Amino acid sequence: MIDYKLGEVEMQFATIIWDNEPLTSRALVGLAEQHLNWNKSTTYTILRRICERGIFQNEHSVVTSCITKEEFLAGQSEKFVEETFSGSLPQFLAAFTQKKKLSDKEIADIQALIDAQKEG
Structure with a gap:
């Protein structure tokens, strides 16, 4: 592991x-x-x-x-979300966006990720 x-x-x-x-x-x-x-x-x-x-x-x-x-950083991020937000990505995003306003491009990129998850 x-x-x-x-x-x-x-x-x-x-x-x-x-x-x-x-x-x-x-x-x-x-x-x-x-x-x-x-x-x-x-x-x-x-x-x-x-x-x-x-x-x-x-x-x-x-x-x-x-x-x-990239695999290491993805695993590190997943571990952080798991330990800090009980594995809840929506809770992480809510906390993250309280301090940082997302740009239109960042919102579009996140939406594209969500859409790709729905399709796959």
Whole structure:
């Protein structure tokens, strides 16, 4: 089962992998040093942790994702709605739109999603 919880820095690291995969663990060390100022030990420790969560795999020193970034974000969003709004998307949307007025385009996009769900 995938654990959809990543901290801010872990998410930055994960994005580096998604943006560059497949990549060798050595190349990942270089990218983590360049973008996050991490040393080799930190990179391998965090890589091991996120691999244990089922998001990535490191086989034969090649790092690849088990799920896409979009799948991860969708799972993370679903988990948030489940935990915060008892799984109720209408409650989430009601709370969200109390503070933010939706544009006409956003309303049309949401309506298109609803219409596609009705059809499929």
